[in-house]
Amino acid sequence: MASKFDLFDKDFDWRSKQVEWPVTTPTSQGLSGVIASETKVAWANPNTGELFYRGIPVQELADSATFEEVAYLLVEGKHWTKYPEEFQSFCFRLHRVRQMPVEILNLIAAQPADTHPTRLLRAAVSALGCFDIIPHDNLKAHHHWEDVWIISQVEALVGHIARYRKGLKPLISDFRQSLAKDLLYMILNTRPTKEQVKLLNLLWILYADHGLDAPTFTGLVVGSTKADPYYNIVAGLGALRGPLIGGAAERVIRMFIRLRDANVARAWTEGMLAKGYIIPGFGHRVFRQPDPRVEIMRKYLPEFAKDPEQRLLLEVATSIEDTASFYLNPKGIYVNINFYSAVLFHFLGAEPEMIPCFYAVGRMAGLIARVREYLKNNRLYRPREKYTGKTDRTYITMEER
Amino acid sequence: MRPIREMMEQTYDRGLENLIAGETGISKIDGDNGKLWYRGYTIEDLAEHGSFDEVSYLLIHGELPTASQYERWRKDMENWHEPPEEAMAVIKTLPDDTHALMLYRTMLSVAACHIPQGENTRLDAQWRRPAGILGWCSTLAAATICHILGKEFNPFNPGQSFSANFLTQALGREPTEYEIKAFDVCMIVQAEHGLQASALAALTVISTGADLGSAVLAGMGAVSGNLHGGAIKKAFLNLLELKSVDEAKAWVNVKLNEGYRFPGFGHPIYKTHDPRTKILEPYAKKLLENKGEELLWDIYQTVRDGIESKLGEKEIFITVYGVTGLIYHALEIPVGSFPIIFALANQTGWMAHCLEYLSEGKMIEPGAIYTG
Known part of the structure; x- marks a missing residue:
């Protein structure tokens, strides 16, 4: 008997005592709604925005x-x-x-x-x-x-x-x-x-x-x-x-550096939104409320903005966030982790291009945990495709093409 | 792969088995009847009449090339036959006993530091890349094999086909016409095989907006695995250890009783004979005969028939991974390098999938159910 999950039900929180394979789920583009593994490593509550590593709040x-x-x-x-x-x-x-x-x-x-x-x-x-x-x-x-x-x-x-x-x-x-x-x-x-x-x-x-x-x-x-x-x-x-x-953080910090002024940043953000463009560093696949990781970072921002240059950068960032949030929060779109992590990595002395490298070090821990977990009960990934192309063709020589 | 536009309920197993991840116009695999088509042409038709130079174009662009398209495609690949010096040089700095595929991977990842406008990931830039990737990869793969064989690296010859050039450079000698044809057929039949792990890895990488070269490197990571490209090597080594037909018979029986999972046998999609093996077997047989290695062919047949007669009812048959090793061996390609050839051919399909996905695909991000 297959386990059935309605993963697009807003209240379903992606937890289950056990999963009976095969499973039945609603699936959509980019494999969203697809269950690719079972895990005990981490859990994000899509309804409240809480995040847990091995059961401990992040x-x-x-x-x-x-x-x-x-x-x-x-x-x-x-x-x-x-x-x-x-x-x-x-x-x-x-x-x-x-x-x-x-x-x-x-x-x-x-x-x-x-x-x-x-x-x-x-x-x-x-x-x-x-x-x-x-x-x-x-x-x-x-x-x-x-x-x-x-x-x-x-x-x-x-x-x-x-x-x-x-x-x-x-x-x-x-x-x-x-x-x-x-x-x-x-x-x-x-x-x-x-x-x-x-x-x-x-x-x-x-x-x-x-x-x-x-x-x-x-x-x-x-x-x-x-x-x-x-x-x-x-x-x-x-x-x-x-x-x-990961490249998004790189783009975010370049944008902050380029804008250089809180008023310019506000005008730029409004212009972008008016044209229907995406603001780098906004939006999340699961969370429709503030990302808990952003809230944690926010606490540390003032402490690290020491010299005038850094304070200016933070002003620019805050101005973009405030302006964009006014329009985007009602749609469930909030700043994501890349927005302020870019600022903090910058404060630590990382060049914009280096940010994905820095982020990679942290991610190694989760990667090892997840791969090890999967290998304990391994199954080679092999989904399929539906063929919708041409049929019944026969080879013809180049001259006849 | 193109995304399926409407949300649909699906039932699938672990490893996403039986999940329809999207639509494609690249290849069709009929697992029940053992048939494979590229862009609507049967694989048998293409292997008999086509060349890898044409089939690679067909997979990526959707049509067999006209004379002028073919000319341009070949010219593009030729223009890219010379990878950056730094990539060619790195092989000498790595330990002598490094695995062939790791050497190749490292050369490629160094080469990827020198891609002109590598950070340009606009659609038109991505579409210009496949010929360059095939060109660089061919030379780097050949250089790896040549290095392992300790031969002198032959210069590139613009007039020759992809396969002729590759063999001349890799083996450090002039290949025969028959060897070139056999190798070319190997390349054609392994150029694409749907959404296998390597293609899925490549697709996931391209879905983040990365460049096509990064996607190819990801596909190669999957090929290295024992359960994917690694099986080619393991299957062949099993055959090589058997010294006579009688020993082969006995070995099969012992292993059958042990419930051993024979590498190179059994495919998640084919419930019958893999069509690619049928195409390759005559080439393998003839190449081995030409080399006076009929015994190895007899051992292969004995092992294949022994296993299929018992496990055929469980839908376990010889796959392409079980037979290509014989051809590579007859061509004097060292065992450790077998997965390189697979990656070289197969990347054509990964690139085709990536380019098909790029125009409308969303970032790939499945979920996990928390059971902790």
């Missing part, structure tokens, strides 16, 4: 936890305070693998400095896989999902890429430091403040998991073939940076 985690703790929670499904020794060993495994082979640093340096950093990151991850996957075991390479080191390897690579773009010399990652501290040290070239470390942890926590959005779903599809994590991430980075998703 607000609670964002205010007090570190990224390592949340990564452990997502990946292992256990609370770090209950398994202190295991958590310590998790951190140890995570932190000790950040030294990159010199060939990787050379590879980065051999590409033009204006290459989009997500492309550099993809090339570097691909090359790193050649060093890390033990030869001749590729038939079992998906077992590498048991390792978590890809999170910190991505972090280290992002640091190296940021330094290369700034013309700074490579720096060896400090294996005793947390991921956030290490990365900030790499990009700022000086010791980061406590607040900066906290902010980066917070942003990574908020970006760690977001259901089966395009990058994570790409990861599940590739993972379902039993590919190793490096193939998986090479694949997912293409989606993560897509202009409609």
Whole structure:
């Protein structure tokens, strides 16, 4: 007997004690309404806008936890305070693998400095896989999902890429430091403040998991073939940076920088809305109310807008939000995570192009959690299509065409 | 794939099995009768009369090319036969024992740092990309195989077909006419196969507004997996270990009793013979005979018949993954590189799906049911 779900019913909250496969659901474009997996990793309540990682409200985690703790929670499904020794060993495994082979640093340096950093990151991850996957075991390479080191390897690579773009010399990652501290040290070239470390942890926590959005779903599809994590991430980075998703934050910050003035921003926003254009950084597939992650970020904005330049940027952002919200909120469209995360990443010293790379580090935690979960009860993804094209044709020679 | 316009209720299984994800005009697969069409032409017809240079155009643009379209398509691919130096150079810096597909993946991802106007993802820019991707990929795939074989890399020859050039560069020697035809048929029959995992990964990436090259890299990730392209290698290695027909018979029986899942056998869609294997088998047989490896062909037949006679009633038959290895082996392509050839051919279909989706497709974002 198939389980039947009416996923377009506003009150259905995508939870069920168990799922009897096959399932029957209403399906629509872009696979919306399609159930692609069962999960215990995270849940977003579409009716209230609350978000939970392993049952814990994300607000609670964002205010007090570190990224390592949340990564452990997502990946292992256990609370770090209950398994202190295991958590310590998790951190140890995570932190000790950040030294990159010199060939990787050379590879980065051999590409033009204006290459989009997500492309550099993809090339570097691909090359790193050649060093890390033990030869001749590729038939079992998906077992590498048991390792978590890809999170910190991505972090280290992002640091190296940021330094290369700034013309700074490579720096060896400090294996005793947390991921956030290490990365900030790499990009700022000086010791980061406590607040900066906290902010980066917070942003990574908020970006760690977001259901089966395009990058994570790409990861599940590739993972379902039993590919190793490096193939998986090479694949997912293409989606993560897509202009409609991670690339949006990049566009948002460019827009803020270009507008430079709160009044100009207001006029620009009104002009865009009048023409029926989409404002970058607005709208969400599931939430029809404020995104909880945005509300968390909002608290930290004033604290980090220190110099006049930063305050101006924040004014521009607020002006766009206020103007657009007036028209869009009644339609259920609110600012999304990319809007203010762009501001905060900018305050941390990240260039606009680097933002998707930063976001990728956080997302690794959710990706590993979801792929591992799927592999425990794996089924290769293989949907079908309905053929509506031409039929009964026979080959004719080129002269007769 | 084009989206289905109206919301519809569907029943499907895990892995989205039996879900109709959208409409397509690219290929039709009749799993019950073992038939495959590209753009309305049977695969048998195209394999017999067509070339990969034509069929790749057909898949992407929807029609077989006229003489002038063909000329332009070939010229476009030729103009892109020389990938960036940095991509060619990276192979020398990676460990010697790296898997072939990883070497290839890394060369491609380095090449993707040098795509002219790579960030331009307007429709017209995306439509200009397939010939360039096929051109670069052909040279990079050949360079990977040539590197593994330790041969000298032959220069590109503009007058030759896609397959002739690829084999000359990959093998470091002049291939025979028959070898070229056999390889070309391999490329044609593997160029497209609906919404398999690799195509779905590519489609998901393109749906975010990313460039076509990024989508192809995503498809390749899926090919690396043991359950997709990896099966080609595993199926062939199983055959290679058997030394006689008798041993093959005994091995099949033992494995059947163990309930072993034979790689290269059984397809989620074909409930009968995979039409692609029927096309390829005569080529495999003749190539092996030419090389004096009739025994390997006999072992293959023994294994195939042994398994099909027992599992045929469960709709498990030899698939394309089970037979292509014989052809690659006869062409002297190293075992580790088998998935590269599959990816090289199959990416044509991924690109066709991506371009079909781009004009009206929404971002792909399915859901998960929370059971925690």
